[in-house]
Amino acid sequence: MSETKNTFTLDGQPVVFEAGQTIMNAALAAGHYIPHLCHHREFKPHGSCKVCTVRVNGWLSASCTTPASAGAKVESEAPDIQEARRRIVQMLFIEGNHFCPFCVKSGNCQLQAVAYHLGMEDTSLPHRFPSRAMDASHPDVVLDRDRCINCSLCVRASRDADGKDLFGLSGRGIDTHLVVNSSTGLLKDTNIDANDRAIQVCPTGALLVKRRGYEQPIGERRFDAQAIECEFESKY
Amino acid sequence: MPQSSSLERVLTRISARYRDEPYQLLQMLRAVQASYSHVPQSAMQFLARHLGVPLSQVQGVVEFYAFLHETPRGRYDVRFSDNITDQMLGSRGLCERLCQHLELTPGQPRADGKVTVDYTSCTGMSDQGPAALVNGLAVTRLDVGRIDEMADLIDAGIALEAWPRDWFAVRDHIRRSGPMLDLQMAPGAALEAAVARGASSTLAELARSGLRGRGGAGYLTAHKWRFCLEAPGMERFIVCNADEGEPGTFKDRVLLTRYADALFEGMALAGFVVGAREGFLYLRGEYEYLLPHLESVLERRREEGLLGGNLLGSRVGFDISIHLGAGAYICGEESALIESLEGKRGQARVRPPFPAIRGYADKPTVVNNVQTFIQAAQISAMGSAWFAEQGTEKSRGTVLLSISGDVARRGVYEYPFGVTVKEVLADCGAGAVQAIQIGGPSGHLIGAADFERRIAFEDLPTTGSLMVFDWSRDVVGVVQNFSRFFQHESCGFCTPCRVGTTVLRQLIDKVASGHASAADLDELEACGMVTRSLSHCGLGQTAPNPVLDGLKRFRPVLEAKLLGGTDGPGFDLDAELSEARKISDESLKEGQHG
Numbered sequence: 001m002s003e004t005k006n007t008f009t010l011d012g013q014p015v016v017f018e019a020g021q022t023i024m025n026a027a028l029a030a031g032h033y034i035p036h037l038c039h040h041r042e043f044k045p046h047g048s049c050k051v052c053t054v055r056v057n058g059w060l061s062a063s064c065t066t067p068a069s070a071g072a073k074v075e076s077e078a079p080d081i082q083e084a085r086r087r088i089v090q091m092l093f094i095e096g097n098h099f100c101p102f103c104v105k106s107g108n109c110q111l112q113a114v115a116y117h118l119g120m121e122d123t124s125l126p127h128r129f130p131s132r133a134m135d136a137s138h139p140d141v142v143l144d145r146d147r148c149i150n151c152s153l154c155v156r157a158s159r160d161a162d163g164k165d166l167f168g169l170s171g172r173g174i175d176t177h178l179v180v181n182s183s184t185g186l187l188k189d190t191n192i193d194a195n196d197r198a199i200q201v202c203p204t205g206a207l208l209v210k211r212r213g214y215e216q217p218i219g220e221r222r223f224d225a226q227a228i229e230c231e232f233e234s235k236y
Numbered sequence: 237m238p239q240s241s242s243l244e245r246v247l248t249r250i251s252a253r254y255r256d257e258p259y260q261l262l263q264m265l266r267a268v269q270a271s272y273s274h275v276p277q278s279a280m281q282f283l284a285r286h287l288g289v290p291l292s293q294v295q296g297v298v299e300f301y302a303f304l305h306e307t308p309r310g311r312y313d314v315r316f317s318d319n320i321t322d323q324m325l326g327s328r329g330l331c332e333r334l335c336q337h338l339e340l341t342p343g344q345p346r347a348d349g350k351v352t353v354d355y356t357s358c359t360g361m362s363d364q365g366p367a368a369l370v371n372g373l374a375v376t377r378l379d380v381g382r383i384d385e386m387a388d389l390i391d392a393g394i395a396l397e398a399w400p401r402d403w404f405a406v407r408d409h410i411r412r413s414g415p416m417l418d419l420q421m422a423p424g425a426a427l428e429a430a431v432a433r434g435a436s437s438t439l440a441e442l443a444r445s446g447l448r449g450r451g452g453a454g455y456l457t458a459h460k461w462r463f464c465l466e467a468p469g470m471e472r473f474i475v476c477n478a479d480e481g482e483p484g485t486f487k488d489r490v491l492l493t494r495y496a497d498a499l500f501e502g503m504a505l506a507g508f509v510v511g512a513r514e515g516f517l518y519l520r521g522e523y524e525y526l527l528p529h530l531e532s533v534l535e536r537r538r539e540e541g542l543l544g545g546n547l548l549g550s551r552v553g554f555d556i557s558i559h560l561g562a563g564a565y566i567c568g569e570e571s572a573l574i575e576s577l578e579g580k581r582g583q584a585r586v587r588p589p590f591p592a593i594r595g596y597a598d599k600p601t602v603v604n605n606v607q608t609f610i611q612a613a614q615i616s617a618m619g620s621a622w623f624a625e626q627g628t629e630k631s632r633g634t635v636l637l638s639i640s641g642d643v644a645r646r647g648v649y650e651y652p653f654g655v656t657v658k659e660v661l662a663d664c665g666a667g668a669v670q671a672i673q674i675g676g677p678s679g680h681l682i683g684a685a686d687f688e689r690r691i692a693f694e695d696l697p698t699t700g701s702l703m704v705f706d707w708s709r710d711v712v713g714v715v716q717n718f719s720r721f722f723q724h725e726s727c728g729f730c731t732p733c734r735v736g737t738t739v740l741r742q743l744i745d746k747v748a749s750g751h752a753s754a755a756d757l758d759e760l761e762a763c764g765m766v767t768r769s770l771s772h773c774g775l776g777q778t779a780p781n782p783v784l785d786g787l788k789r790f791r792p793v794l795e796a797k798l799l800g801g802t803d804g805p806g807f808d809l810d811a812e813l814s815e816a817r818k819i820s821d822e823s824l825k826e827g828q829h830g
């Protein structure tokens with residue numbers, strides 16, 4: 001069969017891929033949504049959140065870092081995988097402090113949208129309520145670490161798109177946290193700009209532009225109009 | 237805080253000692269920590285500028301490694317090994333006693349800046365605990381007498397060099413030897429045999445032996461070397477994994493002490509076979525005390541022509557340098573180890589590509605365990621038949637066990653692969669055994685039902701650690717100790733391990749304290765399964781083993797601790813309120829002081 005040469009199946013449906021493409025990027029390009037948080041097709045994959053886990057020929061692996069291979073059988077929406085993803089998202093919720101009803105990103109937040117997509121109804125695990133430093137030192141940009149999920153998208157975007165290298169992940173284990181690359185460790189001593197990609201790619205409400213809160217009324221926010229999977233599927 | 241101009245002079249000197257090479261950042265930071273008992277913010281800024289790396293990267297490294305600190309430690313920095321085997325020998329009580337004598341709180345430097353007392357992960361001395369590190373150097377066989385004297389020495393400000401020598405003595409404790417430990421190999425014998433045979437025949441000989449890696453995964457060594465040999469690229473590297481971080485393991489410590497010649501010969505042999513000219517020994521920070529010994533063996537071998545520019549008088553060169561870790565179990569994982577060798581945070585890479593294809597500096601790299609290199613050298617000298625004589629079909633040769641816990645004779649035991657657990661337990665004088673942890677916390681917790689099983693890659697694989705628990709021990713306490721270990725050692729890169737190990741720890745603590753419900757056990761299981769199957773690297777994939785084994789094999793022990801039996805509530809009002817009480821207590825206290 002010649003067509004299996006650059007094709008794999010995703011939940012039974014054939015997906016064509018280009019040499020070197022990851023399962024995630026091939027799926028997204030073909031209009032199939034695989035839940036993800038630390039992935040963005042413009043940036044080098046990181047493979048850390050594990051929300052995008054799929055089963056490839058029987059083995060679980062992160063679809064954003066796994067190269068597509070001809071004839072592979074990829075399962076994404078199997079009940080056990082969805083259940084595992086739900087737990088991962090629960091873990092992200094209890095790790096930080098996410099009070100969605102009061103958050104300016106509510107309705108535009110990918111963490112929240114992925115949770116809805118996966119049918120997560122509660123957090124079930126014990127909350128940690130960590131105390132994390134907030135950085136409101138900059139006139140235009142605020143970093144609220146309570147909502148940071150350590151996805152490193154801002155790190156990559158600042159380095160690779162903005163050419164500024166303003167962020168890094170530091171600490172270890174559960175104390176992993178985002179640090180700002182300035183002598184004071186504060187945003188005010190960086191050349192960050194409200195239009196930086198680093199801010200735009202943040203999937204949560206951790207990096208925000210000031211004075212832009214609650215701009216859209218409930219009902220018109222990003223994920224009110226369209227569930228996250230529909231948005232991705234219609235973009236391609 | 238040191239004065240800035242003198243600080244800069246010292247930092248310039250430290251950096252120059254490491255050729256101002258960014259890959260040496262971790263080694264430089266270790267030196268800064270040793271000089272100033274912390275890495276001051278100004279030092280991080282200086283090194284970032286000086287080496288041309290982002291400040292966030294320098295900070296990221298300092299905050300990653302347990303032996304580096306942003307705030308000052310005491311001039312005496314005491315860390316008690318907190319493995320379960322140390323605890324069983326009374327380490328916790330000894331640590332508390334020392335803290336009382338010195339009037340300080342664990343983890344916090346005393347107000348006068350003189351001393352810090354803290355805990356650390358297993359220091360690799362389970363056969364002679366309770367153990368500790370003082371300013372990075374191992375002290376063993378602690379007891380009340382030594383602790384009281386230590387407090388006096390610290391208070392009197394006596395330099396470490398003047399402390400009793402025998403406190404720093406580390407014994408080998410080889411209890412049972414076999415062909416591997418008994419072999420007396422003349423330095424150079426393995427290399428000469430290899431040169432006579434030629435590189436490809438040597439590789440073939442290694443393949444015939446069936447040698448599998450002794451660091452855990454049991455990958456065929458000849459395959460690994462062949463992958464590296466055949467990988468495209470001009471430069472190749474040889475790395476010895478001497479991180480030995482698996483709690484309860486100490487066989488590599490003994491091998492580094494007694495068989496360093498054979499180890500370096502094995503590394504040079506690998507270099508000869510795959511065409512590498514440079515090798516690194518990644519030595520865990522806890523074994524810093526071995527550094528002078530290892531350096532002197534390297535130096536002697538250079539003089540003997542067994543290392544350096546003209547290996548065995550030929551034009552090929554091979555040399556080895558030693559890198560020290562700084563308190564991170566994850567750096568035993570081969571790709572995290574390479575990151576650490578490159579001076580970075582020890583985070584596991586995405587694999588494949590495996591190090592044999594893309595390793596150090598993105599070049600093909602062989603990473604093997606200490607014992608693997610020694611055995612490869614022995615095979616080159618003695619032939620594959622000598623090696624393959626013992627063991628099972630799939631696990632050739634012998635296994636080195638590091639045995640500790642409730643046994644009469646703790647130490648290193650060599651057995652042919654295929655030996656049963658029962659035989660081993662009889663030899664080391666273990667009576668009334670309730671459970672053993674084989675392969676360390678990342679291995680398995682098993683009970684008597686499994687003691688007929690065989691130690692071999694195809695049945696009970698092991699990194700060598702075997703900890704024995706008799707009926708006086710609380711299995712939940714064992715599981716708790718290991719769960720804390722993993723939470724502490726998780727690198728934090730991926731969600732299932734970073735958060736999963738935290739959840740597991742919280743829940744097992746709840747079980748241990750008698751506040752858990754049956755629903756919590758279900759949660760433990762579900763969370764453990766997700767962490768096991770979705771984690772990025774071997775650490776997270778094995779971190780739930782103690783919990784899951786506990787649930788599988790010792791369920792009644794866990795259930796006996798549940799609040800209200802197996803169907804009680806999952807909520808304890810008293811405990812929920814305790815935090816609030818603590819806060820109001822503290823504010824009261826503050827009020828008194830104020």
Ligand SMILES: Cc1cc2nc3c(=O)[nH]c(=O)nc-3n(C[C@H](O)[C@H](O)[C@H](O)COP(=O)(O)O)c2cc1C
Pocket residue numbers: 448449450451452453454455457477478479480481482565566567568569570571603604605606608609773774775
């Ligand atoms: C968390 C973790 C820690 C490890 N620690 C060690 C170690 O201390 N020593 C070691 O040789 N291998 C360790 N390994 C295994 C290494 O990744 C690697 O498989 C091994 O060094 C390869 O050598 P070998 O083929 O000779 O066994 C560890 C693996 C993991 C996942």
Ligand code: SF4
Pocket residue numbers: 147148149150151152153154155178201202203204206207
């Ligand atoms: S700030 Fe946002 S983009 Fe950056 S690591 Fe945190 S969640 Fe990710």
Ligand code: SF4
Pocket residue numbers: 566583584725726727728729730731733734771772773774775776777
């Ligand atoms: S499994 Fe744990 S140690 Fe491994 S990458 Fe994930 S967080 Fe780090």
Ligand code: FES
Pocket residue numbers: 035036037038039046047048049050051052053062063064065
């Ligand atoms: S999206 Fe693949 S691991 Fe985060």
